[in-house]
Amino acid sequence: MGSSLQLFPEQASTVAPQVDALYFFLIGVAIFFSVLIAGLVVVFAVKYRRRSEQEPAPAPATGGTALEIAWSVIPLGITMVIFGWGASVFFKINRPPDDATEIYVVAKQWMWKLQHMEGQREINELHIPVGRPVRLKMTSEDVIHSFYVPAFRTKHDVLPGRYTQTWFQPTKPGKYHLFCAEYCGTKHSGMIGWIYVMDPPDYQAWLSGGTAEGSLASRGDKLFQDLACVNCHKKDGSGRGPALEDLFGKTIEIEGGQKVAVDEQYLRESILSPQAKIAKGFQPIMPTFQGLVTEDQLLQLIEYIKASAKKNEKPTPTPARKEAR
Ligand code: CUA
Numbered sequence: 001m002g003s004s005l006q007l008f009p010e011q012a013s014t015v016a017p018q019v020d021a022l023y024f025f026l027i028g029v030a031i032f033f034s035v036l037i038a039g040l041v042v043v044f045a046v047k048y049r050r051r052s053e054q055e056p057a058p059a060p061a062t063g064g065t066a067l068e069i070a071w072s073v074i075p076l077g078i079t080m081v082i083f084g085w086g087a088s089v090f091f092k093i094n095r096p097p098d099d100a101t102e103i104y105v106v107a108k109q110w111m112w113k114l115q116h117m118e119g120q121r122e123i124n125e126l127h128i129p130v131g132r133p134v135r136l137k138m139t140s141e142d143v144i145h146s147f148y149v150p151a152f153r154t155k156h157d158v159l160p161g162r163y164t165q166t167w168f169q170p171t172k173p174g175k176y177h178l179f180c181a182e183y184c185g186t187k188h189s190g191m192i193g194w195i196y197v198m199d200p201p202d203y204q205a206w207l208s209g210g211t212a213e214g215s216l217a218s219r220g221d222k223l224f225q226d227l228a229c230v231n232c233h234k235k236d237g238s239g240r241g242p243a244l245e246d247l248f249g250k251t252i253e254i255e256g257g258q259k260v261a262v263d264e265q266y267l268r269e270s271i272l273s274p275q276a277k278i279a280k281g282f283q284p285i286m287p288t289f290q291g292l293v294t295e296d297q298l299l300q301l302i303e304y305i306k307a308s309a310k311k312n313e314k315p316t317p318t319p320a321r322k323e324a325r
Helices: 015-049 065-095 200-208 216-226 264-272 293-313
Strands: 101-108 112-117 121-123 124-127 134-140 147-148 153-157 162-166 174-180 191-198 251-253 260-261
Touching: 065 162, 065 200, 101 124, 101 147, 101 293, 112 293, 121 124, 124 200, 134 147, 134 153, 134 293, 153 162, 162 216, 191 200, 216 293, 264 293
Parallel strands: 101 134, 124 191
Antiparallel strands: 101 112, 112 121, 134 162, 147 153, 147 174, 174 191, 251 260
């Protein structure tokens, strides 16, 4: 890779070198066997060619146990290496660390909306600190999009109607491309943005220079009052709906006897399709909020419910101020 001709985007996340190493290994294996096989075809074609009309055709070869074992075992070994290596990188990419900073992503035709827990909202830009894992919880307002940051080797589909997640840990400050990697309409190619990876002090300065709208959870709290959710979901559990504090992360029983885990997906469904899974002991009387709340507001409500559960167990971890690199 010369500096003038750059075949690969720069490596700016912890997984980037691992993804590239696996990729180069795959290419190496493919090139090795392509050259070997094509080369032998040519060499043998020349070496064993029929030299004259009179030369008899040789007896066909049969058997060759050692050869057959070799060409079975060697490819098996190589594919197992690829499988094991690939699986380990796959798990790394799909399992965010517990201490990751959470950021919400809402995609729509044709922009990226990003929300920090602290309240900052960005469009087609994301500011994050270097050296800290970031987990993205993503959804779409319309069609399928895909969150793609080549420098992080991160690409994950963003789907309407559900939450998907991905994560990365940037390793060097800089400005990196964000693309949409799923064809999503006429302006798909314009659905682009920038990731700004900042030194922690710069990031803190950026955060504190943000809006005064309040955190995601506090906006959710306000919405919880404004939409009158609070009238039925009373904190003491005396309302017509279940109390929602302390609920997140628990497993509850629903009508019909099944158990469901209270996660983002369940909360989302309960707001938009309240009849789908009724908490045991309650009447199916909640109206749907489909069309009344936006994806952004859904996230705020969910974050409020999450935060109220978190408040009682452990304080939200304050951003670690690691030394820059
Ligand atoms: Cu969004 Cu392509």
